[in-house]
Amino acid sequence: MKKYLLTTVLLVCAAIACKEEKKAETAVPQxxxxxxxxxxxxxxxxNWKNVSELKxxxxxxxxxxxxxxxxxxxxxxxxxxMVSATDTVSYNRKQxxxxxxxxxxxxxxxxxxxxxxxxxxxDENNITQEHSTETEAPISKKPMQxxxxxxxxxxxxxxxxxxxxxFGNDYIVQEWVFRKAxxxxxxxxxxxxxxxxxxxxxxxQTHKMPEGNFKLYFTDIEVKTN
Numbered sequence: 001m002k003k004y005l006l007t008t009v010l011l012v013c014a015a016i017a018c019k020e021e022k023k024a025e026t027a028v029p030q031x032x033x034x035x036x037x038x039x040x041x042x043x044x045x046x047n048w049k050n051v052s053e054l055k056x057x058x059x060x061x062x063x064x065x066x067x068x069x070x071x072x073x074x075x076x077x078x079x080x081x082m083v084s085a086t087d088t089v090s091y092n093r094k095q096x097x098x099x100x101x102x103x104x105x106x107x108x109x110x111x112x113x114x115x116x117x118x119x120x121x122x123d124e125n126n127i128t129q130e131h132s133t134e135t136e137a138p139i140s141k142k143p144m145q146x147x148x149x150x151x152x153x154x155x156x157x158x159x160x161x162x163x164x165x166x167f168g169n170d171y172i173v174q175e176w177v178f179r180k181a182x183x184x185x186x187x188x189x190x191x192x193x194x195x196x197x198x199x200x201x202x203x204x205q206t207h208k209m210p211e212g213n214f215k216l217y218f219t220d221i222e223v224k225t226n
Contacts, residue, residue: 035131035147040121042171047200048118051075053224058110061215070220071110080107114203114218116163117173126152137166137175138189139210144168144175150182173204190216199223 033041057070069084078093082103091100112119120127132146144166153160164177173192180187194206198221207216 036121036124036129038171039147039165039167039173040118042202043115043117044197044201045118045121047225048075050225051199051201051223052226053222055220055222055224056110056114056218057220058113059215059217059219061217063213068219069106069110071107073107073111080104082107113207113216115201116176117165118201120149120163120165123149123151128152135166138177138186139175139191172202190214196221199225 037045052074054073054075055071057068059066059068069082071083072081073079079090080093080103081090082088087103089099089103091097091103093100093104096104127149129150130148132148134143135146136142137144137146145168147165147167148162149165150162151159158180160181162179162182164179165173166175166177167173172195175189175191177186178188179185188209190207190209192204192207194217195202195204197203201223203218203221205218205221208214
Protein backbone atom coordinates (compact mmCIF):
# COMPACT_ATOMS: atom_id res chain seq x y z
CA MET A 1 0.00 0.00 0.00
CA LYS A 2 2.85 2.38 0.97
CA LYS A 3 4.62 1.55 -2.27
CA TYR A 4 1.41 2.32 -4.23
CA LEU A 5 0.98 5.71 -2.50
CA LEU A 6 4.60 6.65 -3.10
CA THR A 7 4.29 5.76 -6.79
CA THR A 8 1.10 7.85 -7.06
CA VAL A 9 2.76 10.85 -5.41
CA LEU A 10 5.75 10.60 -7.72
CA LEU A 11 3.48 10.43 -10.78
CA VAL A 12 1.51 13.49 -9.65
CA CYS A 13 4.71 15.45 -9.01
CA ALA A 14 6.07 14.44 -12.40
CA ALA A 15 2.83 15.58 -14.07
CA ILE A 16 2.97 18.98 -12.31
CA ALA A 17 6.63 19.42 -13.22
CA CYS A 18 5.83 18.54 -16.83
CA LYS A 19 3.01 21.14 -16.93
CA GLU A 20 5.26 23.80 -15.41
CA GLU A 21 7.98 23.01 -17.94
CA LYS A 22 5.53 23.31 -20.86
CA LYS A 23 4.15 26.55 -19.39
CA ALA A 24 7.67 27.97 -19.20
CA GLU A 25 8.34 26.92 -22.78
CA THR A 26 5.18 28.62 -24.07
CA ALA A 27 5.53 31.81 -21.96
CA VAL A 28 6.07 34.93 -24.05
CA PRO A 29 9.52 36.38 -23.30
CA GLN A 30 9.40 39.93 -21.95
CA UNK A 31 10.71 42.61 -24.30
CA UNK A 32 13.92 44.29 -23.22
CA UNK A 33 13.32 48.00 -22.69
CA UNK A 34 15.15 50.37 -25.02
CA UNK A 35 17.35 53.07 -23.49
CA UNK A 36 14.71 55.72 -24.19
CA UNK A 37 12.13 53.57 -22.42
CA UNK A 38 14.41 53.00 -19.42
CA UNK A 39 14.88 56.75 -19.00
CA UNK A 40 11.17 57.49 -19.49
CA UNK A 41 10.02 54.74 -17.10
CA UNK A 42 12.53 55.92 -14.47
CA UNK A 43 10.58 59.19 -14.55
CA UNK A 44 7.16 57.57 -14.18
CA UNK A 45 6.13 57.10 -17.80
CA UNK A 46 3.95 54.12 -16.87
CA ASN A 47 1.70 56.56 -14.97
CA TRP A 48 1.33 59.07 -17.80
CA LYS A 49 -1.80 57.32 -19.09
CA ASN A 50 -3.56 58.36 -15.87
CA VAL A 51 -2.75 62.08 -16.17
CA SER A 52 -5.85 64.16 -16.92
CA GLU A 53 -4.35 67.61 -16.27
CA LEU A 54 -0.87 69.02 -15.74
CA LYS A 55 -0.31 72.50 -14.30
CA UNK A 56 3.02 74.23 -13.78
CA UNK A 57 4.71 77.63 -13.70
CA UNK A 58 7.87 78.03 -15.76
CA UNK A 59 10.35 80.47 -14.14
CA UNK A 60 13.66 81.91 -15.29
CA UNK A 61 15.97 84.03 -13.14
CA UNK A 62 18.84 85.55 -15.12
CA UNK A 63 21.13 87.94 -13.24
CA UNK A 64 18.61 90.32 -11.60
CA UNK A 65 15.68 89.68 -13.96
CA UNK A 66 12.74 87.30 -13.44
CA UNK A 67 10.33 85.82 -15.97
CA UNK A 68 7.45 83.40 -15.52
CA UNK A 69 4.42 81.95 -17.28
CA UNK A 70 1.88 79.41 -16.09
CA UNK A 71 0.44 76.50 -18.04
CA UNK A 72 -2.56 74.20 -17.77
CA UNK A 73 -2.52 71.21 -20.12
CA UNK A 74 -5.12 68.49 -20.49
CA UNK A 75 -3.23 65.87 -22.52
CA UNK A 76 -6.25 63.68 -23.23
CA UNK A 77 -8.06 66.51 -25.05
CA UNK A 78 -4.97 68.65 -25.88
CA UNK A 79 -6.53 71.76 -24.36
CA UNK A 80 -3.91 74.28 -23.22
CA UNK A 81 -4.10 77.56 -21.32
CA MET A 82 -1.16 79.94 -20.88
CA VAL A 83 -1.15 82.80 -18.38
CA SER A 84 1.70 85.35 -18.48
CA ALA A 85 2.13 88.87 -17.13
CA THR A 86 0.60 90.31 -20.31
CA ASP A 87 -1.59 87.58 -21.87
CA THR A 88 -3.97 84.73 -21.28
CA VAL A 89 -4.31 82.35 -24.23
CA SER A 90 -6.45 79.21 -24.40
CA TYR A 91 -6.36 76.87 -27.38
CA ASN A 92 -6.58 73.29 -28.55
CA ARG A 93 -3.39 71.90 -30.07
CA LYS A 94 -5.36 70.18 -32.83
CA GLN A 95 -6.86 73.47 -34.06
CA UNK A 96 -4.46 76.42 -33.85
CA UNK A 97 -4.48 79.90 -35.36
CA UNK A 98 -1.45 82.22 -35.52
CA UNK A 99 -1.88 83.36 -31.90
CA UNK A 100 -2.10 79.78 -30.71
CA UNK A 101 0.93 78.80 -32.81
CA UNK A 102 3.04 81.44 -31.06
CA UNK A 103 1.83 80.33 -27.63
CA UNK A 104 2.37 76.68 -28.55
CA UNK A 105 6.02 77.27 -29.44
CA UNK A 106 6.51 78.51 -25.87
CA UNK A 107 4.52 75.55 -24.55
CA UNK A 108 6.75 73.10 -26.43
CA UNK A 109 9.84 74.72 -24.91
CA UNK A 110 8.52 74.81 -21.34
CA UNK A 111 7.02 71.31 -21.50
CA UNK A 112 10.30 69.95 -22.83
CA UNK A 113 12.21 71.33 -19.86
CA UNK A 114 9.62 69.79 -17.54
CA UNK A 115 9.28 66.37 -19.20
CA UNK A 116 12.34 65.88 -21.42
CA UNK A 117 13.11 62.35 -20.12
CA UNK A 118 9.61 61.30 -21.23
CA UNK A 119 9.41 63.64 -24.22
CA UNK A 120 12.37 61.98 -25.95
CA UNK A 121 10.40 58.72 -26.00
CA UNK A 122 7.44 60.51 -27.57
CA ASP A 123 9.86 61.96 -30.15
CA GLU A 124 11.54 58.62 -30.86
CA ASN A 125 10.65 58.64 -34.57
CA ASN A 126 12.12 62.12 -35.12
CA ILE A 127 15.51 61.68 -33.49
CA THR A 128 18.78 59.85 -33.90
CA GLN A 129 20.53 58.69 -30.75
CA GLU A 130 23.99 57.75 -29.55
CA HIS A 131 24.81 56.15 -26.19
CA SER A 132 28.08 56.18 -24.23
CA THR A 133 28.25 53.93 -21.17
CA GLU A 134 30.79 56.10 -19.37
CA THR A 135 31.90 59.68 -19.92
CA GLU A 136 32.65 62.75 -17.80
CA ALA A 137 29.64 64.90 -16.93
CA PRO A 138 30.20 68.58 -17.79
CA ILE A 139 29.33 70.15 -14.42
CA SER A 140 30.09 67.62 -11.68
CA LYS A 141 32.92 65.95 -13.65
CA LYS A 142 31.62 62.62 -12.38
CA PRO A 143 31.58 59.52 -14.61
CA MET A 144 28.09 59.03 -16.01
CA GLN A 145 26.26 57.51 -18.94
CA UNK A 146 25.53 59.85 -21.81
CA UNK A 147 22.69 59.82 -24.34
CA UNK A 148 22.87 62.19 -27.29
CA UNK A 149 19.67 62.82 -29.22
CA UNK A 150 19.64 64.84 -32.43
CA UNK A 151 16.36 66.04 -33.90
CA UNK A 152 15.58 65.75 -37.58
CA UNK A 153 16.06 68.73 -39.87
CA UNK A 154 12.42 68.78 -40.94
CA UNK A 155 9.44 69.86 -38.85
CA UNK A 156 9.16 70.88 -35.23
CA UNK A 157 10.14 74.16 -33.59
CA UNK A 158 13.87 73.42 -33.23
CA UNK A 159 14.91 71.23 -36.19
CA UNK A 160 18.43 69.82 -36.05
CA UNK A 161 19.05 70.64 -32.39
CA UNK A 162 20.95 68.22 -30.15
CA UNK A 163 20.75 67.34 -26.46
CA UNK A 164 23.27 65.41 -24.37
CA UNK A 165 21.68 63.75 -21.32
CA UNK A 166 23.95 62.63 -18.46
CA PHE A 167 22.62 60.05 -15.99
CA GLY A 168 23.62 57.24 -13.62
CA ASN A 169 22.62 53.60 -13.48
CA ASP A 170 19.18 54.63 -12.17
CA TYR A 171 18.54 56.42 -15.53
CA ILE A 172 17.64 59.67 -13.74
CA VAL A 173 19.04 62.67 -15.65
CA GLN A 174 21.43 64.77 -13.56
CA GLU A 175 22.89 67.16 -16.15
CA TRP A 176 22.37 68.03 -19.78
CA VAL A 177 23.84 70.03 -22.65
CA PHE A 178 21.81 71.78 -25.34
CA ARG A 179 23.62 72.25 -28.67
CA LYS A 180 21.78 74.42 -31.19
CA ALA A 181 21.76 72.98 -34.72
CA UNK A 182 23.97 70.10 -33.46
CA UNK A 183 27.01 72.35 -33.24
CA UNK A 184 30.03 70.96 -31.40
CA UNK A 185 30.15 73.68 -28.73
CA UNK A 186 27.47 73.75 -26.00
CA UNK A 187 24.79 76.43 -26.30
CA UNK A 188 23.65 75.80 -22.71
CA UNK A 189 24.72 73.50 -19.87
CA UNK A 190 22.52 73.03 -16.79
CA UNK A 191 21.93 70.72 -13.87
CA UNK A 192 18.85 68.57 -13.33
CA UNK A 193 18.11 68.58 -9.61
CA UNK A 194 15.50 69.01 -6.88
CA UNK A 195 13.37 66.07 -8.05
CA UNK A 196 9.81 65.71 -6.79
CA UNK A 197 7.12 63.10 -7.45
CA UNK A 198 3.73 64.34 -8.63
CA UNK A 199 0.96 62.00 -9.74
CA UNK A 200 3.47 59.20 -10.26
CA UNK A 201 5.75 61.38 -12.40
CA UNK A 202 9.30 62.16 -11.28
CA UNK A 203 10.08 65.77 -12.19
CA UNK A 204 13.24 67.87 -11.83
CA GLN A 205 12.18 71.26 -10.48
CA THR A 206 15.50 73.12 -10.80
CA HIS A 207 18.09 73.66 -13.52
CA LYS A 208 21.17 75.81 -12.90
CA MET A 209 24.09 76.92 -15.02
CA PRO A 210 27.54 76.35 -13.48
CA GLU A 211 28.30 80.08 -13.85
CA GLY A 212 25.64 80.80 -11.23
CA ASN A 213 23.85 83.64 -13.05
CA PHE A 214 21.00 81.54 -14.49
CA LYS A 215 18.30 79.44 -12.85
CA LEU A 216 15.34 77.83 -14.60
CA TYR A 217 12.83 76.26 -12.25
CA PHE A 218 9.25 75.10 -11.85
CA THR A 219 6.72 76.04 -9.20
CA ASP A 220 3.06 75.22 -8.56
CA ILE A 221 3.36 71.79 -10.21
CA GLU A 222 0.06 69.90 -10.07
CA VAL A 223 -0.71 66.56 -11.69
CA LYS A 224 -4.35 65.48 -11.72
CA THR A 225 -5.05 61.82 -12.45
CA ASN A 226 -8.15 59.86 -13.37
